[in-house]
Amino acid sequence: xxxxxxxxxxxxxxxxxxxxxxxxxxxxxxxxxxxxxxxxxxxxxxxxxxxxxxxxxxxxxxxxxxxxxxxxxxxxxxxxxxxxxxxxxxxxxxxxxxxxxxxxxxxxxxxxxxxxxxxxxxxxxxxxxxxxxxxxxxxxxxxxxxxxxxxxxxxxxxxxxxxxxxxxxxxxxxxxxxxxxxxxxxxxxxxxxxxxxxxxxxxxxxxxxxxxxxxxxxxxxxxxxx
Numbered sequence: 001x002x003x004x005x006x007x008x009x010x011x012x013x014x015x016x017x018x019x020x021x022x023x024x025x026x027x028x029x030x031x032x033x034x035x036x037x038x039x040x041x042x043x044x045x046x047x048x049x050x051x052x053x054x055x056x057x058x059x060x061x062x063x064x065x066x067x068x069x070x071x072x073x074x075x076x077x078x079x080x081x082x083x084x085x086x087x088x089x090x091x092x093x094x095x096x097x098x099x100x101x102x103x104x105x106x107x108x109x110x111x112x113x114x115x116x117x118x119x120x121x122x123x124x125x126x127x128x129x130x131x132x133x134x135x136x137x138x139x140x141x142x143x144x145x146x147x148x149x150x151x152x153x154x155x156x157x158x159x160x161x162x163x164x165x166x167x168x169x170x171x172x173x174x175x176x177x178x179x180x181x182x183x184x185x186x187x188x189x190x191x192x193x194x195x196x197x198x199x200x201x202x203x204x205x206x207x208x209x210x211x212x213x214x215x216x217x218x219x220x221x222x223x224x225x226x
Contacts, residue, residue, distance in 0.1 A: 008038060008060075008199065008202065009037065009038065009039065010038070010039045010040075010041070011038055011039070011040045011041070011060050011061070011202075012040075012041045012042075012043065012058070012059040012060050012061075013028065013040065013041070013042050013043070013059065013060065013061045013062070013063065014042075014043045014044070014045060014049075014050035014053055014054070014059040014061070014062040014063070015042055015043070015044055015050075015062070015063045015064075016044070016045070016046060016047050016050065016062075016063065016064045016065060016116070016117055017044055017046075017112070017116065017143055017144070017145065024042075024063055025042075026213050027206065027209045027210045027213050028040050028042065028206075028209075030209050030212070030213070031205060031206055031209050034205070034209075043059060046115050046116060046117075047062075047064040047065070047066065047117055048115065050062040050064060050192070051070035051073065051192070054070060054072075054073055054192060054193070054194055055070070055072060055194075057194075060193070060197065061191060061192065061193050061197075061203075061206075062191075062192040062193075063078065063189065063190070063191055063192070064117060064189075064190060064192060065081070065117030065118070065121070065162075065187050065188065065189055065190075066117050066120065066121060066187050066188060066190075070192060072194065072195065073192045073193060073194055073195065074192070074193055074194075074195055075190040075191065075192050075193075076190065076191040076193075076203060076207055077188055077189075077190055077191075078189045078190060078191050078207060078210050079164075079188075079189040079210065079214065080186060080187070080188055080189065081162050081163055081164050081186070081187055081188075081189055082162075082163050082184075082185050082186045082187065083118060083121060083122060083125075083160050083161065083162060083163070083180075083183075083185035083187070084160070084161065084162075084163045084166065084177040084178065084179060084180075084185075085099050085104065085158055085159070085160055085177065085178050085179070085180050086148070086149065086152045086158060086159040086160070086161050086166055086169075086175045086176075086177055087099070087152065087158050087175065087176050087177070087178055088152060088153060088155050088175065088176070089153075089173055089174070089175060089176045091176070093158075093176075093178050094176035094178060096178070097178055098178050098179050098180075098181050099158075099178050099179075099180060099181065100180075100181045100182075101129070101131065101180065101181065101182065101183070104136065104158065104180065105135060105136050105137070106137075107137065107157065107158045108137050108139040108156070108157035108158070109136055109137060109138045109139060109140075109157055109158055109159060109160070110139065110140045110141075110142060110148050110151050110152065110156065110157045110158070110159045111138055111140075111141055111142075111148075111159060111160060112141070112142070112143065112145075112148075112161070113141045113142075113143055114141070116143070117187065118160065118161060118162060121185055121187050122160050122185065125183050125184075125185050129182075129183070139156075139157055140156075140157070145161060145162075145165050145166075148161065149161075149166065149169045149174065149175055150174075152175050153169070153174045153175050160180070160185075161177075163177060191203065191206065191207065
């Protein structure tokens, strides 16, 4: 009886937009294939919103960037990533292989909206260096990573995005990614769950599926699913 109560029939997973651009679609599809009786629903939203949904039981799990923003939740480290500057492939920065903060301040920027994991990490790193977003020319804020990459490729501006989320576009030659000189912008990709979510086997299997997908891909890249 206890086992039947613990056997999930429907799993709802919340994913932040940047994390959605990793291997999550492939990971969840593979897990669903191994658990044919399980139906999986994926919702997308910012980390703070996903934490609220976790607390209210609206979702069962969440995948988000950065440290666990929810005190009432546990977390499992899935991966690490870092932010990089997306530039047109024929730009001087692509040829140089890097960009400085002063150079970035002179360029029009197309960034993720405030509150996103990418934006929060960028602002935190700039603040630690004594800088603020007001010192940069943010011409546009777009939630869709695919749209940002298209705008960068069309030379409307530069962006700061997840390195893994840019792998496919960079490999296709649509954009180029370069480091921001002097800025170490590493972040965690974590699987969040409530402390009363007693499904250790499920959590372990998802973590294992994620690791498998990363090993199978030559660059550990994920398919953009936007």
